[in-house]
Amino acid sequence: MFTTSTTSDQFAVSRSAPLASTGARQTKLWSSLSEVCQLMQVPVSHADDTVRFQHVQFRAGQRIYTIGQPFDMLYVVYSGFLKTVAIDESGNELVLGFPMKGDMFGIDGIHGKAYTSEVVALSTCDVILIPFKTLLTIGKASPDVEQAMWGAMGRELIREQRMISSIGSLGAEARVARFLMSLSDRFAEIGFSSKQFNLRMTRQEIGSYLGLTLETVSRTLSAFNALGLISVEQKTVTIHEPDSLKTLRRLPPSKHAARSAAKLAA
Amino acid sequence: MFTTSTTSDQFAVSRSAPLASTGARQTKLWSSLSEVCQLMQVPVSHADDTVRFQHVQFRAGQRIYTIGQPFDMLYVVYSGFLKTVAIDESGNELVLGFPMKGDMFGIDGIHGKAYTSEVVALSTCDVILIPFKTLLTIGKASPDVEQAMWGAMGRELIREQRMISSIGSLGAEARVARFLMSLSDRFAEIGFSSKQFNLRMTRQEIGSYLGLTLETVSRTLSAFNALGLISVEQKTVTIHEPDSLKTLRRLPPSKHAARSAAKLAA
DNA sequence: CGGGTCCTTGACAGATTTCAAGACGTGTGG
DNA sequence: CCACACGTCTTGAAATCTGTCAAGGACCCG
Known part of the structure; x- marks a missing residue:
């Protein structure tokens, strides 16, 4: 009933995330810390791989989380394409970004205990769930991971600064x-x-x-x-x-x- | 030779940061952790006040830091007004914000080990220097402080999202x-x-x-x-x-x- | 008092939005 | 399998906003 993979029409050069083409959706269900780090392209030495993070699949149109929902998770895109949107006071949608493989989202929820935006899948997606508390715990033991967390946050900040510059001056x-x-x-x-x-x-x-x-x-x-x-x-x-x-x-x-x-x- | 206080022409309702009006500039030189937290309006229980942070004064037009300068400090405004600017590839100034009392800046440097913007004093300013390494150390011992750090970062992120929305849709x-x-x-x-x-x-x-x-x-x-x-x-x-x-x-x-x-x- | 920066205002050009109509594509149901 | 409905994309013409250029006035500092 649903397409085997929404990314199949993408002009692929190499496929690092093969999806089963045999009937039922046979995707990866768990990722280790080091796998997540690799996905995000952050260098981490000797990660504790006893911790594993769950994957969740979404289909186009589904919401990963909504505005006001209590914050407790960060997300990393394993495959697929999404959009993050804010809703202004008039009820208009405002697109803030288009997360794709390796991108982290949900960061806006860290402040204030609730998400301030919503994220919607634009295609079939596979996202990794990362409980914030867990991440904090890991960070305490591994400076590498902690540094990576700050880096991810900082990167997002800089990306937004660039957007402001672009929209305002181009x-x-x-x-x-x-x-x-x-x-x-x-x-x-x-x-x-x-x-x-x-x-x-x-x-x-x-x-x-x-x-x-x-x-x-x-x-x-x-x-x-x-x-x-x-x-x-x-x-x-x-x-x-x-x-x-x-x-x-x-x-x-x-x-x-x-x-x-x-x-x-x- | 210089004005006693550049904030003196502000229509003050209450003055929480009295400056000496007697000749020489007699300002606060150090702040404890709890004082900084109070300034930033973050609730922190029983902070370790053996750590003290240095203050530095700037006069209008002076740069607190410049683009590309190695990152090692975060800053909190104790008094005065500043602007943070980015320089686009054409050499144009792009104002990103106007930090004032209680605001933290320098966050953009966390990612990539160097600041991506510069901060200029718009008036006589008194800023508190907060070594990032020190903050990290404190954070390890005090979950409150760590939470506050993430909160500050997240707040900045959300503020920028609002800016993007405004500029883009209004x-x-x-x-x-x-x-x-x-x-x-x-x-x-x-x-x-x-x-x-x-x-x-x-x-x-x-x-x-x-x-x-x-x-x-x-x-x-x-x-x-x-x-x-x-x-x-x-x-x-x-x-x-x-x-x-x-x-x-x-x-x-x-x-x-x-x-x-x-x-x-x- | 002179120089310089900042602010205000006007006229004009240009870019972008708005409004409108039609083509294209896809999915659903008959 | 086709027709229809709906959402998306394209294109045109007019209206509007904002930027550009220009000149004059206000303010600050030396």
């Missing part, structure tokens, strides 16, 4: 271009093609994420296509000139905002 | 209105008037922070003034209708973006 074209290159890089990291891939999210979701309307996203994509920078057909994207996309910058805001620095030094 | 008027109310609330928290206060930053800095130009900020402020919502004269702002400002919402983006949720439930 035009629509540059934002979409960066979004594409960001996806490209992430796909490359997890073993997919960086040149050709499927968008798992709608134009509306991309627009929400970038602070644009779906029409603007669509138009920009069409423009890139016309310029030969990419090829787009529905959800399938092929990158032709990554360098141009990376460089692309049209600046609606400050142009003469030269460094006002160098006034007083400490 | 028009200029709403952004400025929220900015004013945010300042108002923070001033109230640290014992200043929430109705009348001085902007410590320039329109340019506000604009950079909100993803707008200084002209738009100026115009919007003037418009609010004309509507009677506030009074502005240069740096002095008086809030007249906080409720209107909080509610104000002009939506350039999605209007018909009704909840597309409620499709599949977990």
